Amino acid sequence: xxxxxxxxxxxxxxxxxxxxxxxxxxxxxxxxxxxxxxxxxxxxxxxxxxxxxxxxxxxxxxxxxxxxxxxxxxxxxxxxxxxxxxxxxxxxxxxxxxxxxxxxxxxxxxxxxxxxxxxxxxxxxxxxxxxxxxxxxxxxxxxxxxxxxxxxxxxxxxxxxxxxxxxxxxxxxxxxxxxxxxxxxxxxxxxxxxxxxxxxxxxxxxxxxxxxxxxxxxxxxxxxxxxxxxxxxxxxxxxxxxxxxxxxxxxxxxxxxxxxxxxxxxxxxxxxxxxxxxxxxxxxxxxxxxxxxxxxxxxxxxxxxxxxxxxxxxxxxxxxxxxxxxxxxxxxxxxxxxxxxxxxxxxxxxxxxxxxxxxxx
Amino acid sequence: xxxxxxxxxxxxxxxxxxxxxxxxxxxxxxxxxxxxxxxxxxxxxxxxxxxxxxxxxxxxxxxxxxxxxxxxxxxxxxxxxxxxxxxxxxxxxxxxxxxxxxxxxxxxxxxxxxxxxxxxxxxxxxxxxxxxxxxxxxxxxxxxxxxxxxxxxxxxxxxxxxxxxxxxxxxxxxxxxxxxxxxxxxxxxxxxxxxxxxxxxxxxxxxxxxxxxxxxxxxxxxxxxxxxxxxxxxxxxxxxxxxxxxxxxxxxxxxxxxxxxxxxxxxxxxxxxxxxxxxxxxxxxxxxxxxxxxxxxxxxxxxxxxxxxxxxxxxxxxxxxxxxxxxxxxxxxxxxxxxxxxxxxxxxxxxxxxxxxxxxx
DNA sequence: CACTGGCACTCAAAGTCATTGAGTGCTAAA
DNA sequence: TTTAGCACTCAATGACTTTGAGTGCCAGTG
Numbered sequence: 001x002x003x004x005x006x007x008x009x010x011x012x013x014x015x016x017x018x019x020x021x022x023x024x025x026x027x028x029x030x031x032x033x034x035x036x037x038x039x040x041x042x043x044x045x046x047x048x049x050x051x052x053x054x055x056x057x058x059x060x061x062x063x064x065x066x067x068x069x070x071x072x073x074x075x076x077x078x079x080x081x082x083x084x085x086x087x088x089x090x091x092x093x094x095x096x097x098x099x100x101x102x103x104x105x106x107x108x109x110x111x112x113x114x115x116x117x118x119x120x121x122x123x124x125x126x127x128x129x130x131x132x133x134x135x136x137x138x139x140x141x142x143x144x145x146x147x148x149x150x151x152x153x154x155x156x157x158x159x160x161x162x163x164x165x166x167x168x169x170x171x172x173x174x175x176x177x178x179x180x181x182x183x184x185x186x187x188x189x190x191x192x193x194x195x196x197x198x199x200x201x202x203x204x205x206x207x208x209x210x211x212x213x214x215x216x217x218x219x220x221x222x223x224x225x226x227x228x229x230x231x232x233x234x235x236x237x238x239x240x241x242x243x244x245x246x247x248x249x250x251x252x253x254x255x256x257x258x259x260x261x262x263x264x265x266x267x268x269x270x271x272x273x274x275x276x277x278x279x280x281x282x283x284x285x286x287x288x289x290x291x292x293x294x295x296x297x298x299x300x301x302x303x304x305x306x307x308x309x310x311x312x313x314x315x316x317x318x319x320x321x322x323x324x325x326x327x328x329x330x331x332x333x334x335x336x337x338x339x340x341x342x343x344x345x346x347x348x349x350x351x352x353x354x355x356x357x358x359x360x361x
Numbered sequence: 362x363x364x365x366x367x368x369x370x371x372x373x374x375x376x377x378x379x380x381x382x383x384x385x386x387x388x389x390x391x392x393x394x395x396x397x398x399x400x401x402x403x404x405x406x407x408x409x410x411x412x413x414x415x416x417x418x419x420x421x422x423x424x425x426x427x428x429x430x431x432x433x434x435x436x437x438x439x440x441x442x443x444x445x446x447x448x449x450x451x452x453x454x455x456x457x458x459x460x461x462x463x464x465x466x467x468x469x470x471x472x473x474x475x476x477x478x479x480x481x482x483x484x485x486x487x488x489x490x491x492x493x494x495x496x497x498x499x500x501x502x503x504x505x506x507x508x509x510x511x512x513x514x515x516x517x518x519x520x521x522x523x524x525x526x527x528x529x530x531x532x533x534x535x536x537x538x539x540x541x542x543x544x545x546x547x548x549x550x551x552x553x554x555x556x557x558x559x560x561x562x563x564x565x566x567x568x569x570x571x572x573x574x575x576x577x578x579x580x581x582x583x584x585x586x587x588x589x590x591x592x593x594x595x596x597x598x599x600x601x602x603x604x605x606x607x608x609x610x611x612x613x614x615x616x617x618x619x620x621x622x623x624x625x626x627x628x629x630x631x632x633x634x635x636x637x638x639x640x641x642x643x644x645x646x647x648x649x650x651x652x653x654x655x656x657x658x659x660x661x662x663x664x665x666x667x668x669x670x671x672x673x674x675x676x677x678x679x680x681x682x683x684x685x686x687x688x689x690x691x692x693x694x695x696x697x698x699x700x701x702x703x704x705x706x707x708x709x710x711x712x713x714x715x716x717x718x719x720x721x722x
Numbered sequence: 723c724a725c726t727g728g729c730a731c732t733c734a735a736a737g738t739c740a741t742t743g744a745g746t747g748c749t750a751a752a
Numbered sequence: 753t754t755t756a757g758c759a760c761t762c763a764a765t766g767a768c769t770t771t772g773a774g775t776g777c778c779a780g781t782g
Contacts, residue, residue, distance in 0.1 A: 039745050052755050057746070075745045075762045156517055158531060166535050170519060174527045176539045256639065259632040267628065271620040278617065400774055413726050418775065436733045436774040 016066075016087075020059050023047055024068055025092040028080045032336050035262065037077030082301035085313070085335060089298055095340050103348060106135065110352045120175050121150065121357055126251050128329060128353050133254025136342055138333030140253040141316075142353070143287050145326040148208040148241065149357075150175060155199050157192035157236070165192065167240050171208055181239045187232075195233035203237075207322060212241045249284050252277055261334045263311050276308045290316040290328045296347050301335045311335055315342050317350035321357045329353060377427075381420050382453060384408055385429055389441045389449040393697050396623060398438030443662035443696065446674070450659055450700055459705035467496065467706065471713045481536050482511065482718060487612050489690060489714050494615025497703055499694030501614040502677075503714070504648050506687040509569040509602065510718075511536060516560050518553035518597070526553065528601050532569055542600045548593075556594035564598075568683060573602045610645050613638055622695045624672050637669040651677040651689045657708050662696045672696055676703050678711035682718045690714060 016024075026047040030038045040053035040060060047056075060078055063069045068084035071077070080088065113127045125142040132140030150171035158166040163183045170176055187195075202219075203211050219226075219234055226234075255277060264270055276282050286304055290297040299314040309332075316330030330346055377385075387408040391399045401414035401421060408417075421439055424430045429445035432438070441449065474488045486503040493501030511532040519527040524544045531537055548556075563580075564572050580587075580595055587595075616638060625631055637643050647665055651658040660675040670693075677691030691707050 037745090041745080053745090054747095054755055054757090055753085058754090061747080071746080073745095073762060074747095075743090075760090077745065154519060156529070158515060160534060166531070166537075168517070168529060168531070168537055170527065170529070173521060174519075174539070174541060176527075176529055176537060178535070178537045180535060256632050256635045259628055259635070265628050267620055267626050267631070270628070270631075271617050274617045274620070398774090402774080414774095415726055415728090415776095416724080418777095419725090422776080432775080434733060434774095435731090435776095436772090438774065 019049060019051070020063060021092060022049060023056065023059055024063060024080075024084060024088060027069065027078060028084060028088040028092070031080055032338060035336060037072055037079050039077035042077070082303055082335070085300045085339075086303070089300065089339055093340055093343075095343055097344065106345065106348055107352060109135075110349065111356075114352075114356050121172070122175065124353070124356055125327075125329075126253070128349060129251040130253035132329065132331050132346070132349055133257060135345055136331050136333065136337075137254075137260075138257050138331045138337065138342075139255045140329075140331055141250055141283075141287070142329040143250045143284070143291075143327045145321075146249075147324075147326050148177075148212060149321040149324075149326055150208050152203040152206050152208050152211060154204065155196050155237075155240075157187075157196050159187065159189060159192060162186070165236070167236070169208075169240065179240060181236060183236070183239075191229075191232075194229055195236055198230060198233045199237055209322065209324065209326075211237075216241075249280055250287065258312075258333070261336075263334050263336065269308075269311070272308045273312070276306070282306050282308070286314065287316065287328045287330075290330070291318050291325055294318065294325065296343055297330075298339070298343075313337055313339075315339070315346050317346045319350045319354045319357065321354065377448075380410060380412070381424060383410060384417065384420055385424060385441075385445060385449065386453045388430065388439060389445060389453070392441055393699060396697060398433055398440050400438035403438070443664055446661045446696060446700075447664070450661065454701055454704075456701050456704055459709060464709060467709055468713060470496075471710065472717070475713075475717050482533065483536065485714070485717055486688075486690075487614070489710060490612040491614035493690065493692055493707070493710055494618060496706055497692050497694065497698075498615075498621075499618050499692045499698065499703075500616045501690075501692055502611055502644075502648070503690040504611045504645070504652075504688040506682075507610075508685075508687050509573060510682040510685075510687055511569055513561075513564040513567050513569050513572060515565065516557050516598075516601075518548075518557050520548065520550060520553060523547070526597070528597070530601065540601060542597060544597070544600075552590075552593075555590055556597055559591060559594045560598055570683065570685065570687075572598075577602075610641055611648065619673075619694070622697075624695050624697065630669075630672070633669045634673070637667070643667050643669070647675065648677065648689045648691075651691070652679050652686055655679065655686065657704055658691075659700070659704070674698055674700075676700070676707050678707045680711045680715045680718065682715065 023043055026043055027038045030042065030046065040056040043056050043060075044051055044053045060069065063084070064071070064078070066083075067081055068087060069078040070081055072079060110128070110131055113131060114124055122144070125144060129140040129142040132142070134140075148171070153170040153172065155170070156168040158168070160166055160180065163186050165181045165183055165187070166178060167181055168176060168178045203215070206215070216234060216238055219230075255274065258264055258273065259270060264273070283306075286299065286306060286309075296315065296317045298316075299309070301313060302310055304312075304314060311334060312332055313335045314330060314332050315337075316328050318325040318328050320326060329350055331342060333342070384404055387404055388399045391403065391407065401417040404417050404421075405412055405414045421430065424445070425432070425439070427444075428442055429448060430439040431442055433440060471489070471492055474492060475485055483505070486505060490501040490503040493503070495501075509532070514531040514533065516531070517529040519529070521527055521541065524547050526542045526544055526548070527539060528542055529537065529539045564576070567576065577595060577599055580591075616635065619625055619634065620631060625634070644667075647660065647667060647670075657676065657678045659677075660670070662674060663671055665673075665675060672695060673693055674696045675691060675693050676698075677689050679686045679689050681687060690711055692703060694703070
């Protein structure tokens, strides 16, 4: 017993008539499958609603008014807009729970490829990124955490010219980070050795994130009971954490897949997109927004707010270390992507990466 | 007094009549400038030879028979072939000696941008690559030397699980390299410390390349007079040098410029090219051939032997550290590039990079 | 001879035109 | 509310023509 048409028309997306929802769903599914505007005849045949094309045309007119679909030109079928995709993804999509075999395959592949990278999170991320791209045939993306994590292994200080010191920190099994510290005065080799010893005995084995977050503060509070050496060592450690590793900020893989999509075959658009990948700033800014939200995040087309991503969607999920969200991974592809497949893949991969990054039990 | 036509026709490139050379030169120059097939009328007007189009057509027919030019289709003008470009580049091109101002500008820019990267050759190479790309508006390329160089600063060994050891080597001011060594047995912390001390006192300040090349051998020869500790330390150093840094092999910059060239606007070609950039293998193989030859090397179109580079030319020059050729830099662009500008730029940049890499006097 | 004028010929590019077919919106009737 | 019917739109396709830049070849000329 459909409600009066007027009401449906004016109502918000959530209140769209069941018929309209059903039609939008089939439309989006068709369009994702074939990439061609979908006409009323096709919908009449395939929606399973037993409505004539004419009726469907009426409903399509409504959907168009709501900004869910649009026609590329008068005599073409309809194509989903970003808003249409959005509704589809939020409410209409039936995410296949990623059938058991596929999970297993993914898991096996990831673990296999990750194995040699164990203990070196950088290459773990590279691997994950190219895995994502391989499985989805789109561009894979993994951010490199700004926040440190992993088990403090050992630190080493090397005096440079002036008041500068090279700090080398080994984390986990075999991850080597290094940064340059600017200090208030020059320190001798043996002083630096003392600092290193002090820090190493205190911090070895502890999680770097925790050291940064709490331990340093605690120690600082007991300052009165410290000698100068300890205080200086703590200051150095602090500075070390301040200067974020100036490393790359994300690992991109399989960008070239994006060249295959008809909707991006415009060379100029493509160029802008690739330049954005190189500049990293915009993309990174977008990804930053995804760390916060737990779970899968999706930006569809213009939603992202970045013009270069106009015809792209970004599907991301954060990954965690020690129960804490530290980074994001995901894929970039055309708006017209198989969301029902991509979403669980991204979700799964984030979980697998988290598992691989977390200290072995 | 031109020699008989027959003879010219059959003769090798070197013996081409002056007229033919002259015409080929103008043709190539025109084509590089406008990117359009050059017809006999144009050549008649612009070659400065005062010949009728008809005569020129005859000569063009000869050049075509020699494989120097070809017509895209019957009623188009002529376009240089790889062989035509080759002759042009080898014999006909007048390389502007890169006027003083431009040298200065380049030099200033390079030095300016390199300054913050001093003491860290990795980022020096990244900078150089993007500088090359910026100046030429094509893709810039700098290989990362396989051979080590720079001044040994300090080494540090960290025991890992089993018989594995993490070696951290600091070179120059602040370049940190690390690799994993597989040893015959497990060594204790203090043993490793001893090894490190021994190596550091022996090698500090010396050139890593030389250590590898000669010093290790020398020490080995005096083996009888060594104690076990020294021998083990030497073995470790050797292993450290064996395992080449598994780093990236070259730094690419500004690939996106290549998307702007009409001759590469075919999306599919472009994709193949970018995939080759990612795989690195082929490109690297090509570059390897350039380290040997001192001076600027040029691969034109199909000459490279790699299908993806069919419509590209690669201009390279090796750079040196301590008088020794260690790496290559260059640019990749369309065959139709301004060689007379690019060649001296690449040459110059190689020299500047060499200068920046060499120990300060 | 080497060169040139002339001519027939070729071919890509661009424009015109008609045809097709998938699709629309609107209206009037069930 | 739904539908059949109808007039209309418009991208795509293909056949056709025109244009113009270019060629190859030939026969004539200094």
